[in-house]
Amino acid sequence: xSRRGLTGLxxxxxxxxxxxxxxxxxxxxxxxxxxxxxxxxxxxxxxGGPTYIPFVDFTPTLEPFIDLYQGVxxxxxxxxxxxxxxxxxxxxxxxxxGAMAAYALVRFEFKVRFGAGLIFFLLALGAxxxxxxxxxxxxxQALLLAFPIALVAAIxxxxxxxxxxxxxNEDILFWFVSQRMFPPIVTAFALYLLYSEIGRLxxxxxxxxxxxxxxxxxxxxxxVVWLMRDFxxxxxxxxEEAAMVDNVPSWRxxxxxxxxxxxxxxxxxxxxxxxxxxxxxxxxxxxTNSRWQTLPILVAGQNSQRGDEWxxxxxxxLVAIVPMMIMAGLLSRMMRSGLLLGAIK
Amino acid sequence: MLRNDPIKHVFIWPAVLVVLAxxxxxxIYSLTTSFLSYRLIPPIPPRVVWFxxxxxxxxxxxxxxxxxxxxxxxxIAVGLQYVIGxxxxxxxNARVPGERLFRVALLLPMLLAPVAVxxxxxxxxxxxxxxxxxxxxxxxxxNLPFLTxxxxxxxxxxxxxxxxxTPFIILMMLAGLQTLPxxxxxxxxxxxxxxxxxxxxxxxxxxxxxxxxxVFIRLIESYKIMDTVFVMTGGGPGVDTETLTLFAxxxxxxxxxxxxxxxxxxxxxxxxxxxxxxxxxxxxPHLEKRR
Numbered sequence: 001x002s003r004r005g006l007t008g009l010x011x012x013x014x015x016x017x018x019x020x021x022x023x024x025x026x027x028x029x030x031x032x033x034x035x036x037x038x039x040x041x042x043x044x045x046x047x048g049g050p051t052y053i054p055f056v057d058f059t060p061t062l063e064p065f066i067d068l069y070q071g072v073x074x075x076x077x078x079x080x081x082x083x084x085x086x087x088x089x090x091x092x093x094x095x096x097x098g099a100m101a102a103y104a105l106v107r108f109e110f111k112v113r114f115g116a117g118l119i120f121f122l123l124a125l126g127a128x129x130x131x132x133x134x135x136x137x138x139x140x141q142a143l144l145l146a147f148p149i150a151l152v153a154a155i156x157x158x159x160x161x162x163x164x165x166x167x168x169n170e171d172i173l174f175w176f177v178s179q180r181m182f183p184p185i186v187t188a189f190a191l192y193l194l195y196s197e198i199g200r201l202x203x204x205x206x207x208x209x210x211x212x213x214x215x216x217x218x219x220x221x222x223x224v225v226w227l228m229r230d231f232x233x234x235x236x237x238x239x240e241e242a243a244m245v246d247n248v249p250s251w252r253x254x255x256x257x258x259x260x261x262x263x264x265x266x267x268x269x270x271x272x273x274x275x276x277x278x279x280x281x282x283x284x285x286x287x288t289n290s291r292w293q294t295l296p297i298l299v300a301g302q303n304s305q306r307g308d309e310w311x312x313x314x315x316x317x318l319v320a321i322v323p324m325m326i327m328a329g330l331l332s333r334m335m336r337s338g339l340l341l342g343a344i345k
Numbered sequence: 346m347l348r349n350d351p352i353k354h355v356f357i358w359p360a361v362l363v364v365l366a367x368x369x370x371x372x373i374y375s376l377t378t379s380f381l382s383y384r385l386i387p388p389i390p391p392r393v394v395w396f397x398x399x400x401x402x403x404x405x406x407x408x409x410x411x412x413x414x415x416x417x418x419x420x421i422a423v424g425l426q427y428v429i430g431x432x433x434x435x436x437x438n439a440r441v442p443g444e445r446l447f448r449v450a451l452l453l454p455m456l457l458a459p460v461a462v463x464x465x466x467x468x469x470x471x472x473x474x475x476x477x478x479x480x481x482x483x484x485x486x487x488n489l490p491f492l493t494x495x496x497x498x499x500x501x502x503x504x505x506x507x508x509x510x511t512p513f514i515i516l517m518m519l520a521g522l523q524t525l526p527x528x529x530x531x532x533x534x535x536x537x538x539x540x541x542x543x544x545x546x547x548x549x550x551x552x553x554x555x556x557x558x559x560v561f562i563r564l565i566e567s568y569k570i571m572d573t574v575f576v577m578t579g580g581g582p583g584v585d586t587e588t589l590t591l592f593a594x595x596x597x598x599x600x601x602x603x604x605x606x607x608x609x610x611x612x613x614x615x616x617x618x619x620x621x622x623x624x625x626x627x628x629x630p631h632l633e634k635r636r
Binding site for chain 1: 365457
């Protein structure tokens with residue numbers, strides 16, 4: 001690990017660099033300071049022009065927070081709870097199944113024929129069109145029927161000696177990660193339509209816990225697989241080989257040896273995923289409307305509803321920000337122990 | 346060494362199934378819808394128009410405006426993020442005094458909800474009651490139209506993007522800098538290379554692969570920008586700051602013009618793919634020269 005002093009720079013230049021970093025730090029922290037102090041201001045403290053120091057410039061008050069708690073500006077308490085429930089469960093599920101997939105990609109060999117992938121896509125598309133247009137099924141029904149048919153056909157096709165390249169573990173990883181490149185609007189909009197058509201068949205997914213969590217799990221998986229693969233690769237294989245000699249089954253090696261050894265990595269991945277779900281806006285905007293609304297939607301709504309009532313807006317923003325501030329503290333502590341270094345190789 | 350054990354399917358299938366289901370369903374759905382003329386309001390039965398939606402989109406000035414705006418935001422913001430982020434990472438790596446203190450503060454913005462950040466930005470950029478206005482008044486520049494003039498609004502959005510995402514670059518570059526080998530620098534010092542020469546001769550080329558990856562991630566993510574703009578300007582004034590995602594949202598969720606919106610999101614997907622592939626093609630010769 002190279003930690004270089006600022007060699008080759010005069011002491012004057014050294015000071016210049018320190019001032020630059022300090023200036024950036026000031027730019028970073030000022031808006032945070034601003035939102036914290038504004039949340040404790042009274043209306044006159046805001047409208048009278050910018051004020052900065054509590055007790056000197058203005059008298060702090062808890063009024064905005066009491067309003068929030070009493071639900072004067074939307075149901076903050078329940079929305080906070082929604083965000084917490086959806087965030088925790090989506091992050092936990094995504095970390096669990098993502099870690100399993102990442103482990104499989106690190107330790108087991110996979111071969112997928114390109115032809116099989118192509119067959120899957122074409123068959124899914126063709127069967128969907130057939131069921132929907134010719135046989136008169138509704139769109140969700142057609143999709144639900146087309147999916148297993150295409151999947152089974154692709155699995156069978158994978159065993160046949162098809163021409164074309166054979167894709168390995170690296171390609172599967174790339175496929176996972178490339179899902180993240182997709183503009184989410186493509187999925188969000190289509191998912192909304194799909195969910196609402198399924199809803200018309202009697203199974204509500206729009207504005208439901210299940211629909212939102214499922215979508216968040218799918219969208220967190222690429223990042224989880226990508227991060228966890230690096231953590232698993234760093235584990236020496238000898239430990240696992242020793243266990244294999246004793247005929248310990250793979251799932252016990254995973255649960256009993258690999259998971260405990262990569263606990264820090266799992267925790268960091270969980271927190272990063274949680275932050276992503278907690279802050280997510282677009283999917284929540286499309287897929288919720290009242291019962292399962294999350295914090296970002298409610299916070300964004302404050303703006304149009306309440307014009308320039310900054311004390312209230314600040315308090316609302318603070319509610320959304322503070323849990324992540326605490327997590328930043330935890331994460332940076334883990335960072336110091338060199339934990340996240342592996343993630344970017 | 347890779348094992349081969351049937352249990353591998355149990356490990357990988359849950360994740361594959363979830364991702365397949367959530368990505369392939371919408372893909373097929375919107376691909377087929379993009380060839381239809383399909384509106385929910387007023388409810389007209391869908392009609393096949395083949396490439397009609399695509400053709401009318403390509404003639405729509407608002408679409409090109411959205412592409413231009415998004416590209417401007419993405420390229421300027423990511424460029425500046427990279428320069429500032431690399432600089433700060435270099436300084437932190439060189440143990441600037443007080444470096445430990447900075448770390449948490451520097452990490453913070455990227456973990457905060459963009460919606461909340463945009464709200465805070467609205468307060469700071471307020472032309473009469475915001476602190477920035479007070480600061481600039483001291484220099485005789487009172488009441489600048491930060492969010493009500495097209496160019497200013499675009500600059501403000503870029504500034505917020507830089508504020509929020511430079512920490513990501515700092516984090517990644519710092520981690521990369523710490524893996525650089527010490528001995529190359531020792532050799533350079535024996536040759537009396539200046540700090541400037543050391544940077545361009547050693548640090549920058551050796552950091553190129555990481556830089557390439559980090560800029561790529563940020564560029565792709567920046568093209569998806571929506572929440573910041575949604576809260577700060579709502580795409581206004583007029584459509585001056587309307588990004589692609591916001592345009593699609595307006596068309597789809599306000600007008601319920603489904604075929605048109607699906608075609609739009611596919612054009613967006615194609616544009617992102619072109620940008621990504623071009624970027625990687627441009628970067629590749631530089632990376633291979635190193636090996």
